[in-house]
Amino acid sequence: MEVIYTGLRQTPEDIVEAAIQEDVDAIGLSSLSGAHMTLFPEVVRLLKKRKSGDIVVVGGGIIPEDDVPKLKRAGVKAVFGPGTPLSVIVSFFEKADKGA
Amino acid sequence: MRDEDERKVLEKELKRWEETTLRDALASHPERRKEFVTTSSRPVKRLYTPLDLAGKTDRERLGSPGEFPFTRGIHPTMYRGRLWTMRMFAGYGSAEDTNRRFKYLIAHGETGLSVAFDMPTLYGYDTDEHEAKGEFGTCGVAVSSLDDMKILFRGIEVGDVSTSMTINSPASVIWAMYLVMAEDRGVAWTKLRGTIQNDILKEYQAQKEWIYPPEPSMRLVVDTFEFGSRQVPGWNTISISGYHIREAGATAAQELAFTLANGMEYVRWGIDRGLKVDEFAPRLSFFFNAHNDLFEELAKYRAARRIWAREMRDTFGAKNPRSWLLRFHTQTAGVSLTAQQPEINIVRTTIQALAAVLGGTQSLHTNAYDEAYQVPNEKAARIALRTQQVLAHESGAANTVDPFGGSYFLEALTDELEEDAYRTFDRIGDLGGVIPAIRKGFFQQEIANSAYRYQREVEDKERTIVGVNDFVVDEQTEVEPLRVSEASFKAQVDRLRKLRRTRDAKKHTRALDRLRTACEGDDNTMPFILDAVRAKATLGEICDVMRGVFGVWEEPLLY
Amino acid sequence: MPAKASRDSVEGLVDSLLKGDKRSAGKLISLIEDDEPEAVEAVARIFPHTGRAHVVGLTGPPGVGKSSLINRLVRAFRSRGKTVGVVAVDPTSPYTGGAVLGDRIRMADTGVDPGVFIRSMATRGHAGGLALATFDAVRVLDAMGSDLVFVETVGAGQSEVEIASRAHTTIVVEMPLTGDVVQTMKAGILEIGDVYVVNKVDLGNEDVLVANLKFQLETRDGWTPPIIRTAALEGRGIDDLAGAIEKHALYLDQSGGRRKREVARARLEILENVQRLLVRRVSDGSRSGRVFQKLAEDVAARRLDPHAAARKLLGSGSTAQ
Incomplete structure (x- = not known):
């Protein structure tokens, strides 16, 4: 597995551009500031606009339970909230890989 | 001679105990684990005795409260005279929203204000800029202009209350807004009390909310030292913060050493500017974390006071005893809060707050139990404040000075942390000092290593976190969510646009041009920032001028 | 992970690439990086559309500031109206086999510019070697229409020489050491650079390094490498x-050097591909593989020396066709 770390403070445009140029399988987004409801769906939207809707988007950070269904409806495939064990995240990607 | 005899007696006694009572006990009841360690993975011995304190007298180690080296506290009477300031970090949404929360907290007995700003503000952007998208008011209040600052403190007597503001890279701009707000209300700057965090070094090391490269950033900090010592003498122009270093995963020892190394770096820059150390050192304040391990935390605060007093007096030649005092604010450890069974966080916070009180803090913020999820709701914030009130009025911890002083364990641990800190100072020195060490990624790597080790210990269950990797229950957590309203955002953006439309454009441009020239030269920037604020320049506009002159920091990468 | 690109036809991808589609460029580079069977076809289809880009290689020790330099260079050439591609090679962790490709972060502020394409690659075990994959990726960006392509590698082992033999312009990046130390150049470094950069001059002491370089660098074919x-x-x-x-x-262009370099590079690449084909041919269960095994046993038993065995293998290789 290879991880392209784009650094802190990336805009949705930055993230989508990097994902396309690096031809990634998945994008992991982290937000602790509460901006996830705006930024996560924006990444999904921009990917679709660039005909790259096949790239899996997952999110994590401080995400209230109430927001999870809304994010999923917006196209975020999985949300790993506070306290998610590493093993849960790993098994999600293993499954996603087999499904691909 | 007598000491030598005494030591021999003690050693003999310890040996006897180990070979008889202890050996028998271990034979029938082995200990739970091979090694016991602190939260920071520092080994802890089974028993501490006077033998662990050999080599130093109590006078050298402790002194008396209110006297050098201040190990036992900076005041002779500590909380018997005045309780610590209960200062709850608060901020969300618009200035109106946060103003309401401030009034709520004051009504419930809070004794000092502490402003949390939102991400765009911390990064020097206005609410309506592209970079601010989605971030308005989510983890603090948005302050883009003087108008916002005025609303934030509407109905609050700024001449009477002390105000702490957690703002770093744009600190001088936000401070200028506060000063102009007071000026407009006719409150003299000499009457103002408060703190701007303004600690840029720990941003590069841990918190990562920087804008400009280190050197121009340090210049801005020293500008506030110089300006503050002359014009706003009751203001702490910096709060040198270990808090964020610890939150990023550092150990207690790293928090202590890095914070004090940063403190000394600020002193050097102040002196290099031509300031006299006693001119600005009394306005340097500190900010530490309070984590779960009661004794380790206590030892950290006590060692910090002792090191700072010695370095200020002996290394930097400060003559004024006020320059020797390490005054500090404490916040309980946000990083220790769990999303699982969040009510347990009230217990964690209580232990942490107790450590801060026993350690002699000057002010305290206690985290709310729902903060693994969000900025606290009203009820959670009230319980957090009540926790401090119980400690102050019911626990008895405030009745005597340095209650644990003289504990063999605590004194040994204090000495150990102090020695560790000096070893770290040497390593930083070998790297060429604090800023070269930042460029080489030294602090960042050290913190990352500690964070990784801790997380591994939790994942491997070597370390028990109640409710997370043991004593787990399967329940849906109910936390009453706090939402920032769309209306607040709209109101804020409208206000900002109106300000840009209605201000005197010529005056505004001239003020920003003069600020640019000042940034390019060597003048103290504060008067120019104040003028820009008076001319209704926004935070984003002022920071853009500085970004243009100073450039932006690009962090060194680590693997 | 299975190559996603294999689901798209190589032909389709190359067609979109030639129209400047970044998503296709990303996928084609993945084919090459993962050494997928389709990569051969992809490179064959791309090749006729290459040769326009000026390829600039940067090499130098880790931490010397190559990524930051490229970031600045990208901006400089963008403001001159050029489109720019970047291929940054990152070392794969020998412990986990994974890689954290971090160069992007330093180039982040140029990443959303439509005239810029940045791709990180890991140095894992590509059968054709680092250079082959990297420079096939360069071809993708060349075909997409990049005016300039920068290639960044960590100066370790043979990679500097590999870069120098393929790039049109090779830049060697050094930095002044701090403290009182004698700075020595890595062997071979003085022969490969067309341009030398002394970066981080703010750290001081650069005069010694510059003087040292100036003293040692020689004019080759009428070009004296400048020191910047x-x-x-x-x-x-x-x-x-x-x-x-x-x-x-x-x-x-004026000295005919470009043509000379292209021919030298073609020779190198033909030989590399010969070696690659040969390795592939003798290592499967084919007749050649069995001949190879027999020859190896003969050498081990001292019935044959390795040189003679090689001559025989090449002979058998040709008869096997």
Whole structure:
């Protein structure tokens, strides 16, 4: 597995551009500031606009339970909230890989 | 001679105990684990005795409260005279929203204000800029202009209350807004009390909310030292913060050493500017974390006071005893809060707050139990404040000075942390000092290593976190969510646009041009920032001028 | 992970690439990076559309500031109206087999520019070697229409020489050491650079390094490598460096050097591919594989020496066709 770390403070445009140029399988987004409801769906939207809707988007950070269904409806495939064990995240990607 | 005899007696006694009572006990009841360690993975011995304190007298180690080296506290009477300031970090949404929360907290007995700003503000952007998208008011209040600052403190007597503001890279701009707000209300700057965090070094090391490269950033900090010592003498122009270093995963020892190394770096820059150390050192304040391990935390605060007093007096030649005092604010450890069974966080916070009180803090913020999820709701914030009130009025911890002083364990641990800190100072020195060490990624790597080790210990269950990797229950957590309203955002953006439309454009441009020239030269920037604020320049506009002159920091990468 | 690109036809991808589609460029580079069977077809289809881009290699020790320099150079050439591609090679962790490709972060502020394409690659065990994959990726960006392509590698082992033999302009980046130390150049480094950069001049002591370089560098084929002082983070010296690159490109055009380099590079690549094909041919269960095994046993038993065995193998290789 290879991880392209784009650094802190990336805009949705930055993230989508990097994902396309690096031809990634998945994008992991982290937000602790509460901006996830705006930024996560924006990444999904921009990917679709660039005909790259096949790239899996997952999110994590401080995400209230109430927001999870809304994010999923917006196209975020999985949300790993506070306290998610590493093993849960790993098994999600293993499954996603087999499904691909 | 007598000491030598005494030591021999003690050693003999310890040996006897180990070979008889202890050996028998271990034979029938082995200990739970091979090694016991602190939260920071520092080994802890089974028993501490006077033998662990050999080599130093109590006078050298402790002194008396209110006297050098201040190990036992900076005041002779500590909380018997005045309780610590209960200062709850608060901020969300618009200035109106946060103003309401401030009034709520004051009504419930809070004794000092502490402003949390939102991400765009911390990064020097206005609410309506592209970079601010989605971030308005989510983890603090948005302050883009003087108008916002005025609303934030509407109905609050700024001449009477002390105000702490957690703002770093744009600190001088936000401070200028506060000063102009007071000026407009006719409150003299000499009457103002408060703190701007303004600690840029720990941003590069841990918190990562920087804008400009280190050197121009340090210049801005020293500008506030110089300006503050002359014009706003009751203001702490910096709060040198270990808090964020610890939150990023550092150990207690790293928090202590890095914070004090940063403190000394600020002193050097102040002196290099031509300031006299006693001119600005009394306005340097500190900010530490309070984590779960009661004794380790206590030892950290006590060692910090002792090191700072010695370095200020002996290394930097400060003559004024006020320059020797390490005054500090404490916040309980946000990083220790769990999303699982969040009510347990009230217990964690209580232990942490107790450590801060026993350690002699000057002010305290206690985290709310729902903060693994969000900025606290009203009820959670009230319980957090009540926790401090119980400690102050019911626990008895405030009745005597340095209650644990003289504990063999605590004194040994204090000495150990102090020695560790000096070893770290040497390593930083070998790297060429604090800023070269930042460029080489030294602090960042050290913190990352500690964070990784801790997380591994939790994942491997070597370390028990109640409710997370043991004593787990399967329940849906109910936390009453706090939402920032769309209306607040709209109101804020409208206000900002109106300000840009209605201000005197010529005056505004001239003020920003003069600020640019000042940034390019060597003048103290504060008067120019104040003028820009008076001319209704926004935070984003002022920071853009500085970004243009100073450039932006690009962090060194680590693997 | 299975190659996603294999679901798209290589032909389709190349068609979109030639129209400047970045998503296709990303997928084609993945094919090459993962050494998928389709990669051969992809490169074959792309090749006729290449040869337009000026390829600039940067090499130098880790931490010397190559990424920051490239970031600045990208901006400099963008403001001159050029489109720019970047291929950054990151070392794969020998412990986990994974890689954290971090160079992007330093180039982040150029990443959303439509005239810029940045791709990180890991140095894991590509059968054709690092250079083959990297420079096939360069071809993708060339075919997409990049005017310039920068290739960044960590100067370790043979990679500097590999870069120098394929790039049109090779830039060697050094930085002044702090403290009182004698700075020595890595062997071979003085022969490969067309341009030398002394970065981080803000750290001081650069005069010694510059003088040292000046003393040792020689004029080759009428080109004297310039030494440029830069402070990439502050953006100092970048215009000089961009100017030096342009000057070297012009020199190559006027002196016929470009053609010479292209031919030298073609020779190298043909030989590399011969070796690659040969390795592939003898290592499967084919007749040649069995001949190879027999020869190895003969050498081990001292019935044959390795040189003679090689001659026989090549002979058998040709008869096997």
